[in-house]
Amino acid sequence: MDEFRPRLSSEVLLVRWGRAAAVLVFLVAALDWVGWATGIQALTRVYPTWPPMVPWTALWLAALAVASLVQSGSPSPARVWAGVGLAAVVGVLAGVVLAEYATARSFGLDQMWFGEAVRTSQSSWPGRPSPLAAALVLFLSAAVALTRLDRRWTRVVWPVCIVGGAVISFVSVVAYLSGATALVDVTRSTGLAFPTAFASLLLVLAASLTRPDRPPLAWLLAQPDWGALVRLYGVATGFVLLVTLSRVTFLALGWSENVAFAFSLLAGTAAATVAGFRLRHQEQSVLIEKEKLSRERADAEMRYRILAENAVDVVIHFRRAEVVWASPSIEAALGVTAQRWIGSDFNASVHPEDLDTVVTSLHKIAPGESLLKRFRIRAADGNYHWADGHAKPYIDAEGNADGLILALRIVDDQVEAEQRLEWLARFDALTGLANRAEVIGRLESALEQTPAPGSHLGVLFCDVDHFKIINDTFGHAVGDVVLRTLGCRIRESVREGDTVGRTGGDEILILLPGVHSLDETTRIAEEIRSNVAEPIHESGQTITVTLSIGAALAASGETASTIMARADAAMYGAKARRGAVISIP
Helix, strand or coil: CCCCCCCHHHHHHHHHHHHHHHHHHHHHHHHHHHHHHHCCCHHHHCCCCCCCCCHHHHHHHHHHHHHHHHCCCCCCHHHHHHHHHHHHHHHHHHHHHHHHHHHCCCCCCCCCCCHHHHHHHCCCCCCCCCHHHHHHHHHHHHHHHCCCCCCCCHHHHHHHHHHHHHHHHHHHHHHHHHCCHHHHCCCCCCCCCHHHHHHHHHHHHHHHHHCCCCCCHHHHHHCCCHHHHHHHHHHHHHHHHHHHHHHHHHHHCCCCHHHHHHHHHHHHHHHHHHHHHHHHHHHHHHHHHHHHHHHHHHHHHHHHHHHHHHCCCEEEEEECCEEEEECCCHHHHHCCCHHHHCCCEHHHHECHHHHHHHHHHHHCCCCCCCEEEEEEEECCCCCEEEEEEEEEEEECCCCCEEEEEEEEEECHHHHHHHHHHHHHHHECCCCCCECHHHHHHHHHHHHHCCCCCCCEEEEEEEEECCHHHHHHHHCHHHHHHHHHHHHHHHHHHCCCCCEEEEEECCEEEEEEEEECCHHHHHHHHHHHHHHHCCCEEECCEEECCCEEEEEEECCCCCCHHHHHHHHHHHHHHHHHCCCCEEEEC
């Protein structure tokens, strides 16, 4: 049944056909009763020399048609048991008739309906179904009763009943149409009637279509070429029926037996030839279409393989972090072959600092959405590379979500360039010190914070003494070396957490958070002056540099411009004294 469930529309169509067949059975039975009630023999026996379908047989078939209908589709338990009960009653009655024949007795049920009419039409056992008809109904009642009962033994019994009923019905129909009525023990007044055989064949069809998950229909539908098999069986069955129907038609026109048989064979052969030609044409069209699709698929796969092997991006398909497939481009990007990635844990390759963010983000991706995330991923050499990951749900050919598909692009150069630009936006390219905007921003942020009791924010404003003379004497290249050296020496002289920034030219601003007094600020400034005063050797020259430093402590509520102006004023006071530290409280 699992193989058949994907064809949901086909299953609904089969159920409708099954119901239509059951309705036709009920219609044949109803017409038989009308025939008995009105005396129209064509409704009970079809052909004058054939036996009629007795009312009991019509009643049984009608009851089995109803039992099949109530069990079609998705029936409730009550409908199932109603169908089982009705079919069981029919089976018991058919068994009673067989018992009557076996014991040569009558239980008095033969002529409950249309007694006079059946006595006129039948010379022996008027009103009683023939033994073959009772046996056929017994097969059919068992099949209908077991339609919805799923037991181990029903897997064998149900197909046997279906096949048995189909064989008896089909052979009977062919026997009537071909004139071989001896096969069904037919006389004018007794035997299996043609309407009974025809209605029974429809009932077999209705029961089979009610449970297409059971053999033999399940076996047929499970075949890859089940459509071709159905057409083949249809042509074979249609040939037999067409030959027999043509024979009956020609005989009715007054033709002799031999001529009717010859022309019926010609008609059947011609029809089979035309049908075979059309089916062959359809099969060739299907094969040509399949071949075309196969070539297109092969071309698409080749194009995809070329793209996958030459793509810059890495494509990874994974389920619950397990890598299912990786594009060949992964080897060039990360130094690991695609085969080694398959089956591995994707999360194990993500940088530990990025893992939680990546996992959380991937879990939030909903169908139809995508995610762009930058994270670090480990290469074969153990180093991590920055990658931009574009992830979205992977949808297979049937439209089902099957994990995630992730496109990775290594962006180390881009990240390095972005980091460089960010650094240049905050730091001075020559000295590596914080630039004017960065140091003033940090000063403003520090002024907004409330200092701990007994601590203050110290500010030092430094200026290189006679720096213009150094540039004019030794050149700007040497001047740049002097500024870089001063920047390194000042950074080495301050505490961890202090900020050293170049505000422009040879001016340097130093922030000293957490100092306890102006004297402490002055001591730090003197240490800076002492370290900076060490000679600088560059290009065979020895240069001694001094700083003029102004020191100040930030007052509560003071702005950055105010504290900088006070420190700047102190620095100029120091410069006027030819290099010193001037402190302004």
